[in-house]
Amino acid sequence: MAPVDATAVLNDVGERAAVSPSADIASTGASQSTPPPRALGVTFWLAAGWIAVLLFVAVFADLLPVRDPDALGIRTREVEKFERPGWNAPFGGDGVGHDQFARVIAGTRPALIIGISVTLIGGLIGMAVGLASGYLRGKLDAVSALLIDMALAFPGLVLVIAVRAAFGNSIYVFVALFSVASVPAYARIVRGATLSLSERAFVDVAQAMGASKLRILWRELAPNIAVPALAFAFIGFALVIVAEGGLAFVGLSLDQITWGQLIADGTGEINEHPHVSLIPATVMFLTILSFNLVGDGIRSHFAPREVATRRRFRTEGPPSPSSGGSTLRVDQLRTTLHTQSGDVRVVDDVSFELDAGDCLAIVGESGSGKTMMLRSIVGAFALADVTRSGTVEVEGTDMLRIAPDELRSVLGSHIGMVPQNPLTALNPVRRIETQIIEPMRAHRSISKSQARAEALELMQHVGIPDPERRLRDYPHQLSGGMRQRITIAIALANQPKLLLADEPTTALDVTVQDQILRLLLGLQRDLEMAMILVTHDLAVVRGFADRVAIAYGGQLVESGTIERIFNDPKHRYTAALLSSVPDLELEPHSRLVTIEGQPPPLIDPSPGCRFAPRCPAATDLCHTTEPERTDDEDRWFRCHFPVTGDAEIETAGSRSTRPADAIRAETQGVN
Amino acid sequence: MAGTGRAALHDDAVLRVVDLVVEYPLDRKNVVHAVSGVTFDIQKGTTLGIVGESGCGKTTVGRAIMQLERPTSGSVELDGADVTQMTRRELRAARRSMQMIFQDPVSSLNPSRRVKDLVREGLEVWGLSEADMPPGRIDDLMASVGLGGPAVGERRPHEFSGGQCQRIRIARALVTDPEVLILDEPASALDVSVQAQILNLLEDLKEEFGLTMLFISHDLAVVRNVSDRVMVMYLGKVCEIAPNSSLFDQPTHPYTRALLASIPGHQLDLPPAAELISGEIPSPIDPPSGCRFRTRCPHATERCAAEEPTLVETSPGHFTACHYPHH
Structure with missing residues (x-):
C-alpha cells in the first residue's frame, strides 16, 4: 500500500x-500465570480512604465528641453567628450560630443511607430487569425497553414534587423515590452488557448442555455483569448525592440535616460569609469525586491493558x-x-x-x-x-x-x-x-x-x-x-x-x-x-x-528452498512443526506428531536455543549456548544437533510408518 | 446440487437428519436459505466430517441438530427419537446425550468460573452431583483430556492457553457421558502443533468413550485425518457424501473437485482450481434454481437449471448430487 x-x-x-x-x-511470556492487574494508583486509595472516613463518621456520629448540631449558638454562646472557621468551630458557624462541623457530620449519615440504599435497591432491581430483558428478549424485552425509555424521558422533578406532596419528606420516601428513579438507568446498562454477553459462545455452550434459562442467567451471565455493574454503582451513588443536593437547593429536602440543605441555607450570605456554603459544598464535592474515582478505578482495574501508554x-x-x-x-x-x-x-x-x-x-x-x-x-x-x-x-x-x-x-x-x-x-x-x-x-x-x-x-x-x-x-x-x-x-x-x-x-x-x-x-x-x-x-x-x-521465539531458526526444507528439515522445531500438520497424503486417522510445552517467553528468554525446553534431543549445551548459524547448500539452520536423516525419526516426518503408540509415548506429556 | 434423496441413509444410525431446512426471515419478502433439505446419518462410533466454505450452512446444521436454531422443517433423530418434536423437558433430557464443542475455546468458557466448577457443571445441570458418579470421575476425565494434576481445577480459564481451554471444553462435554459429539471447527483457532494435540486427543476419546462424532471444518486436510465419511456442502445443500478415501481419491461432484484442487500444495490428480470453478458464491437469499452450483460449474447445462439433482450412488457408499458426475 x-x-x-x-x-x-x-x-x-x-x-x-x-x-x-x-x-x-x-501467550508467550506469561501463559501460565495471570498477568498482574493494573495498579490502582494513589488517587484511588486516597478516594477510598475518604469513603472509609465517611463510613466511620456515619456509623459513629453519635459517639463523636462534637456539639449538638441543632444547638443554637446565638443562645448557648458557644458559637458566634457566622463565626469564621477556627479552633472553636473548625467549619465555622452559620447565621444562627449552629456549629457547621457538627452539622456536616450529622449530614453524613443521611447522605450515605440514601446513597447506599438507593444504589442497592435500584441497582439490584435494575440488574434483574436488565438481565432478564437482555437475555430472554422477546416481548419482555420490548415492554421493558419501552418502559425504560419512558422513564428516562419522564420529568423527574414533577414526580418528586408530587410524591413529596402526597407522602411527606421522610428519608424513606426519598429512598423509595430515588430507587424507582434509578432503576431504568441500571436496567439499560445491564441490558446492553447482557445483550453482548449472550452472543458469547459460553452461553450457547450452557444452553447446548441443557442448562435452564434461570441457571444461565444466574450462573453464566450475572457474575460477568457484576464488575461493570459495581463500577457503575459507585458512579450512581455519587449521582444520588448530587440529586439530593439539587433538591435541597430548590427547597425539597428531607426532614433531617443534609449536606444539600447546609449548602442551600448558606447561599443567602454567600458574599459576606462564603464559608457557610463552601465548606459543606467542598465535603460534598470530595465525596462525589471519591465515589467516581473508585468506580473508575474498579472498571479500569478489570479492563484489558494496552502494551504501552505512549x-x-x-x-x-x-x-x-x-x-x-x-x-x-x-x-x-x-x-x-x-x-x-x-x-x-x-x-x-x-x-x-x-x-x-x-x-x-x-x-x-x-x-x-x-x-x-x-x-x-x-x-x-x-x-x-x-x-x-x-x-x-x-x-x-x-x-x-x-x-x-x-x-x-x-x-x-x-x-x-x-x-x-x-x-x-x-x-x-x-x-x-x-x-x-x-x-x-x-x-x-x-x-x-x-x-x-x-x-x-x-x-x-x-x-x-x-x-x-x-x-x-x-x-x-x-x-x-x-x-x-x-x-x-x-x-x-x-x-x-x-x-x-x-x-x-x-x-x-x-x-x-x-x-x-x-x-x-x-x-x-x-x-x-x-x-x-x-x-x-x-x-x-x-x-x-x-x-x-x-x-x-522471535528468531529465524531455519531457512532455505521449499524442497530442501519440506523434504529434509534440519532444525528440530521445523521437523516437528512439519509433521504436526495433517495433510492429504496421510492415511485417515493417522496420529499426528505434537510439540509439547509452551512457546518460549520473549521476556528474558533463556540463554541457549529457544526450542531447547521442548526439544526431545536437547542437551546441556542447548540450554546454555545459542546455536550458531550453519550454512548448508540451499539453506541454513541454527541447531546444535540437527536432524540427520533416517536415525532421527522421533521428530521427522515418519508418522505413518511408525507405531502410533510409540510416538505418543514420546511426545505426549502432561501439557 | 441437491439435498434431496435419502439413498445414503443407513439402518443402524445413531443420529439421523432428514430433509433439514433452516431459514431465517430477513424482512417481509426475503428469506435466507441457510440449509435447504439436508439428509444424512452417522453410524455408531464413526465420525462424519462436514466440509464447505463460509455460507454453505455447515455450522447451521450443527446448531440445528443441537436445537440451538429451531429447524424450519425436517427431523433430527437421536436413537430414533425426533428431537425437533420434543417438549422442552424432553429436549433437556436429550441434550444430555448430544454435546457440542465450538470453535473459540476461550470465549466458550465463562471467564469468571473455576475450571473444576466448569467441568462439574455438566452434571449439575442434570441435577446430579459428583456423588452420583463413580468416585473420581471428574478427576479421571480431567486426566483423560490431559489436564491431570491437583491444582488445575482451582484455576480460571484465562490462566490457560487456547489448547488447554479446548481440553477443558472437551472434558466438560464428556462429563454427562454423551453418545454424540458435535465439533464445530474445534481446532481452527489453534496453532498447528496444538491442533495436532487436540486432534489426537479426540481420536483417543472416540475410542475410549465410544463416541459418535460430527466434525465440522473448512480445513480439508483436518477432515481427511479425522473422518470416516465426509459430506461436502455448498450453499445449504449436500453435494457429495462418501467414505473418506473414496471422496478424496475419486471426487465426482464438480464442486468437490474444485474444493480439493484449491488446497495449496496438494498432490491430487486434478486440473487447476481455476478451470473447475468460476465466479462467486450466489446469495443465499435468492439461490439459483435447479443445481445450486450451476452458476459456477464448467459443466452446467440447461438441465442443471431446470432440474435439481438428487443424491445417486456412483460407487459403493459414494453418493453424488450431480447430473454429470465425474468418473
Whole structure:
C-alpha cells in the first residue's frame, strides 16, 4: 500500500494490535500465570480512604465528641453567628450560630443511607430487569425497553414534587423515590452488557448442555455483569448525592440535616460569609469525586491493558556496511518492545536478503514474532515504546535511521503492503477509485485522468470484472475476494519494488485463497518484485513460495528452498512443526506428531536455543549456548544437533510408518 | 446440487437428519436459505466430517441438530427419537446425550468460573452431583483430556492457553457421558502443533468413550485425518457424501473437485482450481434454481437449471448430487 495509505493501514492494524501483541505476550511470556492487574494508583486509595472516613463518621456520629448540631449558638454562646472557621468551630458557624462541623457530620449519615440504599435497591432491581430483558428478549424485552425509555424521558422533578406532596419528606420516601428513579438507568446498562454477553459462545455452550434459562442467567451471565455493574454503582451513588443536593437547593429536602440543605441555607450570605456554603459544598464535592474515582478505578482495574501508554521509537547502534544490490537487506535486526511487564524481544537477531523477483515465506505459530519481523521493516508499531537495532535496507535506503519525511516517501514508492483482512483494510465511506488513485497522486506528479487510467489498468490486472463500474463502487458492494483484489491493486499503485503480505488470505475461503495467491504470486513474478509472505499456513507456503524461513521465539531458526526444507528439515522445531500438520497424503486417522510445552517467553528468554525446553534431543549445551548459524547448500539452520536423516525419526516426518503408540509415548506429556 | 434423496441413509444410525431446512426471515419478502433439505446419518462410533466454505450452512446444521436454531422443517433423530418434536423437558433430557464443542475455546468458557466448577457443571445441570458418579470421575476425565494434576481445577480459564481451554471444553462435554459429539471447527483457532494435540486427543476419546462424532471444518486436510465419511456442502445443500478415501481419491461432484484442487500444495490428480470453478458464491437469499452450483460449474447445462439433482450412488457408499458426475 502506498505512503499515506501504508501508514494509515498499518496504524489501523496497529490499533487492533494494541491488543494482539499483548495477547502474544500473554501467550508467550506469561501463559501460565495471570498477568498482574493494573495498579490502582494513589488517587484511588486516597478516594477510598475518604469513603472509609465517611463510613466511620456515619456509623459513629453519635459517639463523636462534637456539639449538638441543632444547638443554637446565638443562645448557648458557644458559637458566634457566622463565626469564621477556627479552633472553636473548625467549619465555622452559620447565621444562627449552629456549629457547621457538627452539622456536616450529622449530614453524613443521611447522605450515605440514601446513597447506599438507593444504589442497592435500584441497582439490584435494575440488574434483574436488565438481565432478564437482555437475555430472554422477546416481548419482555420490548415492554421493558419501552418502559425504560419512558422513564428516562419522564420529568423527574414533577414526580418528586408530587410524591413529596402526597407522602411527606421522610428519608424513606426519598429512598423509595430515588430507587424507582434509578432503576431504568441500571436496567439499560445491564441490558446492553447482557445483550453482548449472550452472543458469547459460553452461553450457547450452557444452553447446548441443557442448562435452564434461570441457571444461565444466574450462573453464566450475572457474575460477568457484576464488575461493570459495581463500577457503575459507585458512579450512581455519587449521582444520588448530587440529586439530593439539587433538591435541597430548590427547597425539597428531607426532614433531617443534609449536606444539600447546609449548602442551600448558606447561599443567602454567600458574599459576606462564603464559608457557610463552601465548606459543606467542598465535603460534598470530595465525596462525589471519591465515589467516581473508585468506580473508575474498579472498571479500569478489570479492563484489558494496552502494551504501552505512549509511542516512542528509537534506533540503537550503527548500521552494518551496505553491500548494495539487493532489494531488501535485513541484518541482525533486533526489536524490543518496552512494556509494563518488561522488555519483550519480539525480533531477535534476524538476518535475510531478498533480490528482485524473490519470494520468501516467513512461517511460524502465534507468538513466534513473524508479524513483528514484517512490522520492524517498515517501522509500523501502533502504541508502543520500541527500540530497534541492526540494519534494514530497502533499495539501499537505511530504514532505521531515515528522517520521517523520507521514510514516508520510501514507504509510498518502494513498498506495497497487502493487509490481512480486506474487510477492514478499505475505508467503507470512500469509493474504490479514490482509494486507488490517492496513493498515486501523493507520490507521483500525475494528473487525475492519468491516475484514473492507471487505476483501470490495475483493476484489470488484479482480475476484477467490469472495472469501469467497480471503480465507482464502495467497498461493501464487493465480496471479500474482490476486496482483497482491490487491496492488492492499491499495494501495486506505485509499482513497488518490495511487497509485504501479512496473512493475505487467512480471512478468505479456500477456493478464493487459491485465486488470490495465484494472482499475487503471478504479479510478483511478472513485475519482478521482491515479496515477503507471512503466514501460519504451511500448505500455503509449500504451494506458493520459493523460499521459506521458520520463525520461533522471535528468531529465524531455519531457512532455505521449499524442497530442501519440506523434504529434509534440519532444525528440530521445523521437523516437528512439519509433521504436526495433517495433510492429504496421510492415511485417515493417522496420529499426528505434537510439540509439547509452551512457546518460549520473549521476556528474558533463556540463554541457549529457544526450542531447547521442548526439544526431545536437547542437551546441556542447548540450554546454555545459542546455536550458531550453519550454512548448508540451499539453506541454513541454527541447531546444535540437527536432524540427520533416517536415525532421527522421533521428530521427522515418519508418522505413518511408525507405531502410533510409540510416538505418543514420546511426545505426549502432561501439557 | 441437491439435498434431496435419502439413498445414503443407513439402518443402524445413531443420529439421523432428514430433509433439514433452516431459514431465517430477513424482512417481509426475503428469506435466507441457510440449509435447504439436508439428509444424512452417522453410524455408531464413526465420525462424519462436514466440509464447505463460509455460507454453505455447515455450522447451521450443527446448531440445528443441537436445537440451538429451531429447524424450519425436517427431523433430527437421536436413537430414533425426533428431537425437533420434543417438549422442552424432553429436549433437556436429550441434550444430555448430544454435546457440542465450538470453535473459540476461550470465549466458550465463562471467564469468571473455576475450571473444576466448569467441568462439574455438566452434571449439575442434570441435577446430579459428583456423588452420583463413580468416585473420581471428574478427576479421571480431567486426566483423560490431559489436564491431570491437583491444582488445575482451582484455576480460571484465562490462566490457560487456547489448547488447554479446548481440553477443558472437551472434558466438560464428556462429563454427562454423551453418545454424540458435535465439533464445530474445534481446532481452527489453534496453532498447528496444538491442533495436532487436540486432534489426537479426540481420536483417543472416540475410542475410549465410544463416541459418535460430527466434525465440522473448512480445513480439508483436518477432515481427511479425522473422518470416516465426509459430506461436502455448498450453499445449504449436500453435494457429495462418501467414505473418506473414496471422496478424496475419486471426487465426482464438480464442486468437490474444485474444493480439493484449491488446497495449496496438494498432490491430487486434478486440473487447476481455476478451470473447475468460476465466479462467486450466489446469495443465499435468492439461490439459483435447479443445481445450486450451476452458476459456477464448467459443466452446467440447461438441465442443471431446470432440474435439481438428487443424491445417486456412483460407487459403493459414494453418493453424488450431480447430473454429470465425474468418473
